[in-house]
Amino acid sequence: MNPFPIDQQVILQIRTELGIKSLAQATIRQIVHLVNRLQEMYDVQFVRTEMGVPGLPAPSLAIDAEITGLTKGAASVYPPIEGIQPLKKELSRFAQLFMNVDIAPEGCIPTVGSMQSSFLAFLVANRRDPAKDTTLFIDPGFPVHKRQPSILGMKYESFDIFEYRGDKLRAKLESYLEKGNISTFLYSNPNNPAWICFTNKELKIIGELADKNGVIVLEDLAYFGMDFRQDFGKPGLPPYQASVAHYTKNYILLFSSSKVFSYAGQRIGAMLISDQLFHTHYPNLLNYFNTDKFGNAILQDAMYCISAGTAHTPQLGFAAILKAVNDGDYDFVEVVSEYGRRAKVMKQIFVDNGFQLVYDRDEAQELADGFYFTISYPGMSGEELLSELIRFGISAITLDTTGSTRNEGLRICVSQATDERLADLESRIRLFAHAQI
Ligand SMILES: Cc1ncc(COP(=O)(O)O)c(C=O)c1O
Numbered sequence: 001m002n003p004f005p006i007d008q009q010v011i012l013q014i015r016t017e018l019g020i021k022s023l024a025q026a027t028i029r030q031i032v033h034l035v036n037r038l039q040e041m042y043d044v045q046f047v048r049t050e051m052g053v054p055g056l057p058a059p060s061l062a063i064d065a066e067i068t069g070l071t072k073g074a075a076s077v078y079p080p081i082e083g084i085q086p087l088k089k090e091l092s093r094f095a096q097l098f099m100n101v102d103i104a105p106e107g108c109i110p111t112v113g114s115m116q117s118s119f120l121a122f123l124v125a126n127r128r129d130p131a132k133d134t135t136l137f138i139d140p141g142f143p144v145h146k147r148q149p150s151i152l153g154m155k156y157e158s159f160d161i162f163e164y165r166g167d168k169l170r171a172k173l174e175s176y177l178e179k180g181n182i183s184t185f186l187y188s189n190p191n192n193p194a195w196i197c198f199t200n201k202e203l204k205i206i207g208e209l210a211d212k213n214g215v216i217v218l219e220d221l222a223y224f225g226m227d228f229r230q231d232f233g234k235p236g237l238p239p240y241q242a243s244v245a246h247y248t249k250n251y252i253l254l255f256s257s258s259k260v261f262s263y264a265g266q267r268i269g270a271m272l273i274s275d276q277l278f279h280t281h282y283p284n285l286l287n288y289f290n291t292d293k294f295g296n297a298i299l300q301d302a303m304y305c306i307s308a309g310t311a312h313t314p315q316l317g318f319a320a321i322l323k324a325v326n327d328g329d330y331d332f333v334e335v336v337s338e339y340g341r342r343a344k345v346m347k348q349i350f351v352d353n354g355f356q357l358v359y360d361r362d363e364a365q366e367l368a369d370g371f372y373f374t375i376s377y378p379g380m381s382g383e384e385l386l387s388e389l390i391r392f393g394i395s396a397i398t399l400d401t402t403g404s405t406r407n408e409g410l411r412i413c414v415s416q417a418t419d420e421r422l423a424d425l426e427s428r429i430r431l432f433a434h435a436q437i
Contacts, residue, residue: 002044003042003044003393004391004392004393004428004431005388005391005392005431005432005435006038006042006390006391006392006393008387008391010038010041011034011038011387011390011391014034014037014038014041015034018030018033018034018037020034022383023383023386023387023390023398024381024382024383024386024398024400024401024407025400025401026397027143027401028050028051028397031050031395031396031397032050032051032395034390034395035048035050035390035395038390044393045393045421045424046393046394046395047393047394047395047417047421047424047425047428048395048416048421049394049395049396049411049412049413049414049416049417050395050396050397050413051413051416052192052259052371052372052413052415053264053413053415053416054258054259054262054263054264054415055339055414055415055416055417055418056262056335056336056338056415057262058261058262058263058265058266059261059262059263059321059324059330059335061320061321061324061330062261062263062317062318062320062321063317064320065313065316065317065319065320065321066266066313066314066316066317068316069312069313069316069317070313074312074313074316075312075313077312078308078309078312079309079310079311079312079315080309081299081300081303081304081308081309082106082109082299082309083108083109083110083270083309083310083315084110084312084315084316084319085105086316086319086323087108087110087270087315087316087318087319087322088105088106088108088109088110089105090319090322090323090326091103091105091108091110091255091270091272091322092104092105092108093322093326094322094325094326095108095245095253095272097235097236097326098224098225098232098233098235098240098241098325099240099241099243099245100238100240100246101243101245101246102275103245103253103272103273103274103275104275104278106275106278106295107272107273107274107275107277107278107295108270108271108272108273109270109271109272109273109298109299109303110268110269110270110309110310110315110318111268111269111270111271111303111310112267112268112269112307112310112311113256113258113264113267113268113269114220114222114254114255114256114258114269114270115144115148115269116269116306116307116310117252117254117255117269117270117271118145118148118186118218118220118254119148119152119306120271120298120302120303120306121184121216121218121252121254121271121298122135122148122149122152122154122184122218123152123302124285124289124294124297124298124302125183125184125216125218125252125294126149126152126154126183126184127284127285127287127288127289128183128216128282128284128285128294129183129214129282129284130284131180131181132180132181132182132183132214132215133154133155133181133183134154134155134156134157134181134182134183135149135154135155135156135157135182135183135184135185135186136156136157136158136159136173136176136182136184136185136186136215137156137157137158137159137185137186137187137403138158138159138161138185138186138187138206139158139159139160139161139187139402139403139404140160140161140191140193140194140359140399140402140403140404141158141186141187141188141191141192141193141402141403142188142192142193142220142222142402143401143402143403145186145220146158146403155181157176157182158403159172159176159403160403160404160405160406161187161196162359162404162405162406163405165196165199165202165361165362165363166199166201166202166363167201167205169202169205169206170205170209173185173205173206173209174209177209177212177213177215180213182213182215183215183216184215184216184217184218185206185210185215185216185217185218186218186220187206187219187220188220188221188222188223189203189219189220189221189223189242189243190223190226190227190368190370190371192222192223192371192372193372193374193397193399193402193404193411194358194359194372194374194402194404194411195359195367195368195370195371195372195373195374196359196362196367197227197242197362197367197368198242198362199242199362199363199365200242200246201363203242203243203244203246203247204246204247206244206247206248207244207246207247207248207251208247208248210244210248210250210251211248211249211250214250215250216250216251216252216277217244217248217250217251217252218251218252218254219243219244219245219251219252219253219254220254221241221243221253221254221255221256222254222255222256222258222259222260223259223260223370223371224241224255224256224260225241225260225332225333225336226259226260226333226336226339226340226368226370226371227242227368227370228333228337228340228368228369228370229365229368231333232333233331233332233333233334234328234331235325235326235327235328245274249274249275249276249277250274250276250277251273251274251277252271252272252273252274252277253271253272254269254271255269255270255271255272256269257269257318257321259336259371260332260336261318261321261332262335262336263314263317263318263321266311266314266317266318267311267314268310268311268314268315268317268318270318271298273294273295273298277294277295278294278295279293279294279295280293280294281293281294282294285297288301289301289302339369339370339371339414339415340368340369340370341369342414342415342417342422343369343370343371343372343373343414344369345422346373346412346414346417346422346425347369347373349422349425349426349429350375350412350429353429353430353432353433354377354378354433354436355375355376355377355429356375356376356377356378357373357374357375358374358375358376358399358404358406358408358409359373359374359406359409370414371413371414371415372411372412372413372414373411373412373414374399374406374409374410374411374412375409375410375412376406376408376409376410377408377436380408381407381408382398382399382400382406382407382408382409382410383398383400383407385398385408385410386398386410388432389410389432392428392429392431392432392435393424393428394425394428394429394432396410396411396412396413397410397411398410398411399411
């Protein structure tokens, strides 16, 4: 029996039990709890689009490399803090082959997921100069990133790029930089939640202003190569992943295996520090670390204190997959392009039923189909829309917590939308649209 639309009173009662005052401000985990309860109560599966989890299996060659490592005794051996050499070498090759950027293996540091990369970066980069104590987030963004400076007692500012694409980005960035307090920029590209991709013009502006103002750019590449409008998956051949690394030497690239290699469970990522930055000395670092050299402060102090490196066998698995990718034996872009296919179908279902895309262009170009997209429905706030969609068995998150000014919007993650779920999505969205007439 189809329970939709679910009675709003029932949903409100569960929300009260779970302490969810506002759906707009609810964390993803709270939405997950709410939907789990409704699924149990009505014995029905929701179309789950709230959580950005990989929806594809982990590559077996990485798992095999981990098993081999374990059987050979890796579990009892501390891995080196700077990471195992084969992985550092493959990360450096990857940067060269897929970005056309030279980064010595020394600056390619395995981390406990990209989350640890950004945490380490804040910890050191924001302490180079007492006058530069603030991070500028180019939003919308991944909410946990802002929690990191907050729990470190550091300051941040942010703005939504929606109105400032292309040339307009320069003046907007300058309006923050003129105070002289900005230490780091952080943005994700492709972007979680909006799936905008920064154009080369925008990346050049970011790079130039970083150089001019002594800012370190933290470029989050958690969705590396997943702008499927071009094929970034052929080693050593253009086109290359767009990156600020082409325009400045003041950068740290935050790399993740979670989505591109469906390896989220092993908590392995990397930070790729430019050669120049790795070797730069900042006297103020001595107030916190046992060295004034940037790369050494990251490794010998910050990383040592936090986790003393990264677990051994995930490094072996990550190295194995990167080697296959670098050698041209595993086309990771081809594998994850499944998300682009799902996004195309899902967007069409929403648009055919009166929804609009919120972030829809990169300057003149239509947005790529990828891991996320954003929607709105005329006359409803994001909170109202989410509240209604939940009644029809569809979950999502609002854009309110992402630093977006578009409070009419929801983020849809496509990763769990298998073909069967897509059929449910279509019938439920039709029901929803019919109920609005
Ligand atoms: C933009 C962005 N950065 C970082 C991460 C976290 O990556 P990791 O799993 O490597 O810590 C995510 C995960 O969803 C993300 O969306």
